[in-house]
Amino acid sequence: MTVLTDQLGTEHRFETTPKRIISLVPSQTELLYDMGLEESIVGITKFCVHPFHFKSTKTIVGGTKQVKIDKIKALNPDIIIANKEENTLEIVESLKEICPVWVTDIITLDDNLQMIEDFGKLFNKRTSAQKWIDKTKFALEDFKNFIRDKEPKKVAYFIWANPYMVAGGNTFINELLKLNKFENIYDNHPTRGKAEQSVAKYEGRYPEIVIQKMRIQGDPDLVLLSSEPYPFKDEHAFELGRHTHHAITVFVDGEMFSWYGSRLVKAFEYFKQLQNRL
The missing domain is CATH 3.40.50.1980 (Nitrogenase molybdenum iron protein domain)
Structure with missing residues (x-):
């Protein structure tokens, strides 16, 4: 037994x-x-x-x-x-x-x-x-050594549109953002109001957000659009970019940011390539 x-x-x-x-x-x-x-x-x-x-x-x-x-x-x-x-x-x-x-x-x-x-x-x-x-x-x-001298950047990591939803705190995605020296502007975003009742079961970890308030929330340097679970397009990148002062919008591989297990070994190499692109 x-x-x-x-x-x-x-x-x-x-x-x-x-x-x-x-x-x-x-x-x-x-x-x-x-x-x-x-x-x-x-x-x-x-x-x-x-x-x-x-x-x-x-x-x-x-x-x-x-x-x-x-x-x-x-x-x-x-x-x-x-x-x-x-x-x-x-x-x-x-x-x-x-x-x-x-x-x-x-x-x-x-x-x-x-x-x-x-x-x-x-x-x-x-x-x-x-x-x-x-x-x-x-x-x-190896990745920690690679990232050591990189400057932190403020980010918003989007997982859904209609309504727009982001990765908040207390998520695996947020842990990998922090590892990349990406400061998630929605790390401590509160879940409240009618618009967010649909995601209440996620305990505020994937909140609906009002994109018109992105500048107030933290005005990110980078807007990251995940390849999953939502198929973001160029029009989403354009719309989101309009609601920041200077953010660069980047399409990222959602598997690398949200899949745990053995995928993580590949993710660290992907993160190096992403950092070099930025």
Whole structure:
């Protein structure tokens, strides 16, 4: 009997190592693959785009916010991997009737390393987990040396339009912005008013904002438009730029700023290229 605790503090007991995995989080699907668990993964979401061939070799069980319970049951999983932010409480609770649901909660870089270590124990892949932990730590230290002499810049990181929404504080995106010496002008943005009731469940971490108030809020040097989850276009860049004094608008790879797991190793190299472009 193995007893392990997930990042929400839920204790799980396993008689044997889980062999049939369903992953409901794209970045965690990629991590599981990179840890050598391809054969054990039986179900993924439609947003699990890495590795590319999974969309034709694995069963799609829905999205991150809506899943097909019958499909999941039919796969007879030993464990379902979810995330506090990506998946709803309702989904997690309903799936617990099928098998254990392991929930991650990633805000900091240390949370990310803890998740990798946990997966190593959970799936008996400790050596692989340690390899990715070492790779991540090495790439992080290398990037810290690279960024050391860079001047801080004020930024606004947009994730959605109609209504406009940004990454606020207490998010993994915000942690990576800080690592890049990007000072998020919405780090402490309050969530209040009718317009923001729709995102109240995110605890103000992804607030709706009034773009006409950007100058008052902090007048960013950079407006970053993420490639996901919203497909920003040039017209958005033009509109947002008009509401700052001098900001440069930059389209950025959302996966690099929001995906945790093994993706982080690639992200640090991407951040170097981004910094050099700026």
